[in-house]
Amino acid sequence: MTTTTSSQRLIRMLAMVPYLQSNAGVPVSELAATFGVSEAQITKDLSVLMMTGVGEYHGELIDVDLGALERDGVVYLRDADFMPRPLTLTTREASSLIVALRTLRQAATGDQRKAIDGALAKLEGAVGASAPVDVHLPTVDAAIKDTILSALSRGHQLDLEYVTAARDERTRRRVDPWRVFTEQGRLYLSAWCHRAVDVRTFRLDRIAAAEETELPVERSRESADGGTDIPPALFTPGPDTPYAVLDLEPEARWLVDEYQAEIVDDTADGDRTRVRLYGSDMSWLRRLVLRNAGLVHVVEPRELGDEVVAQARAALAAYDG
Known part of the structure; x- marks a missing residue:
């Protein structure tokens, strides 16, 4: 099976525009054969091209004749004349x-x-001058990052030693690396984890060791998600995902930006903000409340509030002892 990287897809789509401008009414089958991909992939590429342009209104975006595409299986491209023009930026x-x-x-x-x-x-x-902003990401071991990037470029599996801060444990995992990306100021590795038999996202600054193997990846990103280039969310709550309704003091309002949370009421009680905050399990939610004692108040479930109070009293009792 031949996989396509994001850069290869970008190059293909950029080449498709002048080709279609010079060859109006090209059958999808011919276009797919010319660029060496499936007809389904060509259709996906065209859907992305339709969102490409210099603005957001008619005439500023590349237009594909959807009627001809769906009815006759041929491709007509319009409004792509801006492509050869020099790009101007504010x-x-x-x-x-x-x-x-x-x-x-x-x-x-x-x-x-x-x-x-x-x-x-x-x-x-x-x-005319350097932008007055510098970028600092959490420190990542340069050797570990280079090992991961090497495995990505060569299509090899990785052996990782990963630190899970929420459970204070280290685990060893064999993964098929998919991509490295930045989210909320941190570097992440998206990969297929053979230990979990599922997709997992790893923070690079929490990878204690990484070793590139000579084994080729068994499961590619394209085979798993149909080749989409849209990055998956780091954490997507489902119907069974544990959550707690919390009242946040102004000093704890940052939790809404840091974690998966929904604002329920922005004026719940004075300056407090009521949110529904999701977590991997109730013990993680309990630790989050305890770490922010006095700034985070449990509204529901009642059991979580009782556990927080009990654990806080036990901790104080240990100091008294």
């Missing part, structure tokens, strides 16, 4: 790209850094 847009590239550079290595540094130099030159 100072704010260029500064945003500079910050994004600096963040991306934290996860890059070797030739990737050279390409990013070249793009940064051009953007900073265009802005």
Whole structure:
């Protein structure tokens, strides 16, 4: 089975635009054969191209004749004349790209850094001054990061030693690496975990050791999710996911941004914010409340509130003893 990386897909879609501008009414089957992918993949690529442009209104986005595509299986492309034009950026847009590239550079290595540094130099030159923002991510062992990136580029499995802070334990795992990405200022590895027999996300700063094997990955990202390039959420609550309704003092309002939470009432009691906060299990939720004692108040379930009070009293009693 041939897999496609995000960069390969981007290059293919960029090449498809001038090809379709020069060849109107190309059958999907012919387009798929020309670019060496399936007809289903071509349809997915076209759906992404339709969201590409210089604005958000008619004439500013690439247009695909959906009627001809669905009825006759042929592709007509319109409103893509902006592609050859030089890109113009405002100072704010260029500064945003500079910050994004600096963040991306934290996860890059070797030739990737050279390409990013070249793009940064051009953007900073265009802005006229360096963007007044620097990017700092949690420290990640450089050797571990390089090992992970090497396994990713070569399609090899990884042996990891991972620290799970919530349970204060270390586990060894064999994984098929899929991608490294940045979320909320941290670097993560998305992978298929053979121990869990499921997709798992690992924080790079919590990987204590990483060893690249010579074994090829058994399960690719494309085979698991149909080749989509949309990153999965780090944590997606389901109908059975444990949660607690909490009242947050203003000093604990940051929990809404840090964890999976929904605001129930922004004026629950004075300056407090009532939220529904999800966790992996009730013991994790109990530890979160205890760590933020005095700033987080349990509304429901009542059992959680009782457990927090009991554990806090036991801790105080231990000090008295």
